[in-house]
Amino acid sequence: MTSQPVVTPAGSQPVDQGFSVELGHERPLRLDCGVELDRFTMAYQTYGALNADKSNAILICHALTGDQYVASAHPTTGKAGWWERIVGPGKPLDTDRYFLICVNVLGGCMGSSGPKEINPETGKPWGLTFPVITIADMVRAQARVLDYLSIEQLFAVIGGSMGGMQVLQWAHAYPERVFAAVPIAAAARHSAQNIAFHEVGRQAITADPNWQGGNYLEVGTVPRAGLAVARMAAHITYLSEPALRRKFGRKLQDRNRVTYGFDADFQVESYLRHQGITFVERFDANSYLYITRAMDYFDLAAEHDDTLSLAFEKTPVRFCVISFTSDWLFPTWESRDIVRALNAEAANVSFVEIESDKGHDAFLLEEPEFDRTLTGFLNGAARRRGLPA
């Protein structure tokens, strides 16, 4: 599908089929770390058309290694958008009905300001001089894009995994700008185990001599091996043991017997190596460091005396919290914690745990019950919001 943005704000620059806008001049973006960005770029894609009263906008928040190419071909890999399955005419995120926006996160590597981009002050890539960002910073930057598009209130904010963290942060920081929120396979704080997995990935990247202390862009190297190892380790956590068993088991790769060597004898090894190799083509190693760090730092309860409900005090937002039974990266109990906190605030919240053996990645895969849940919740919210059917 092609991107047909209806709003084409003056001064915006097309990137592929999307937009890129430079912000911060008049109002610098103050980050959690204290740094102020007075020139930052946000790249985004839109799908569908914004209605006259700007009440049908849905912000899709992408995950750690996701991007704004939700439903259009990825400019590097040429592959279909990562949520094309549910974004499009007649689909749960119906482009005939809603105006969908997805912004590459601050710190990302698909056009928004991040370590891969040029620091306008120095004319050189930011690299590790880019300030360390948080989920709250990502959301602040997205809010600036919405300001720019003159969208006061989002009909909905939706996202899975780190996208779900952003959804929670949106509801927390801008409750009046969010009509409905759908955090999927997410958590209100990053767990010790997840921090540990992220640290393994970061160590793999920084151990690669081609990382060059973070200056690889200037030196002209690419820390491929380290980034691939980081991806491989992370990828296992996105799946589930039953899914791996069903899909690969102990099946051999193009051979009848093991070779008594270190080649990829098993299909699962071959698959994993492929995941590592292809990821390196489309992702920036430093960006991986920054975004994992932002997730590590996420803890919505921390600023509220460890009481999560206080982060949603008297929230007017309608929530639909979704988890998956076999997700061990963001297990259901973490969604339940969110629901309990919302209940403590008498918030409008529904909670659905979807039976699936596909692990964390289930939100990206074929799961009819997930689609039905999303469609049902959005239909109800749309009626309440007065959007035409």
Add this chain to the structure above:
Amino acid sequence: MTSQPVVTPAGSQPVDQGFSVELGHERPLRLDCGVELDRFTMAYQTYGALNADKSNAILICHALTGDQYVASAHPTTGKAGWWERIVGPGKPLDTDRYFLICVNVLGGCMGSSGPKEINPETGKPWGLTFPVITIADMVRAQARVLDYLSIEQLFAVIGGSMGGMQVLQWAHAYPERVFAAVPIAAAARHSAQNIAFHEVGRQAITADPNWQGGNYLEVGTVPRAGLAVARMAAHITYLSEPALRRKFGRKLQDRNRVTYGFDADFQVESYLRHQGITFVERFDANSYLYITRAMDYFDLAAEHDDTLSLAFEKTPVRFCVISFTSDWLFPTWESRDIVRALNAEAANVSFVEIESDKGHDAFLLEEPEFDRTLTGFLNGAARRRGLPA
């Protein structure tokens, strides 16, 4: 405690407080890969005294990164033996009653033949020219050590994790030589997810330029960074999410607030880095490749038409299968598969799933119910075997 071996076979060479014996001269060891070793060394430790009719010997099989220093100080790190908690006078593996043997596995790096040792043919380290070995090969080599010690039948074979795989292989390959078998936190076949984690570790090692295509010993480098990353990733799988939450949660390391940087802000990061760094001091990177590969290849059912029970046909061995509730690396259902197969052969088997939040490593840690289970089973078996109390 000190090692006081009672059998001191002629020709054996003491290594630290243990022994080392060269075997294969008269009867080469034929490996699964087809290679024959006519000179191979096995290093082992013994504890307690062998009785007159040699009926009180227990073989302890160590795990992936374990070694023969079960209950004596590690020669490199100086740390206490890895199972000192349950091996000793009056302990579950009672050195006043049993004669305990632990052999460094073939392919290991604590004195037994493996990639780190010198190939007697060339006078150079084996490196990647060492033949790829299997769990069955490890067990064959251990059997040769027992031949050498003139121990016909073991009272028991006991081991956790990869040690448990060896226990199963012992019962399968030498049923007449095993009176009782205790596979702990193990599986009869390595799962797809576990192969995947191993592959990540191997990729991390081989991605380290200091690995030098496997020739680092000759070149004089050490692939520290790669091996540390491999260990870090693996270490997460030895624990459990609840244990990590209980032990570390999101606690910060010697600071009051996050630093907005990539230092180890969180205790769990600091802990994990420490695990990586200390592991490198005591383990050989190539050995890690070989031993993980042996585990990947382990599939007791495969040679029997995928019917595990056939691997234990009419077995005379008494089994005690033990698993831990929070072990997600070798989850309980894999122990149940073993028990079901043994039941199908009407074998003498008891099965205990121990309630623990400590994950896979629970078998190495304080778990009173585990100790009681082990003691109870061994006492019963000892009575049956006619060993004095």
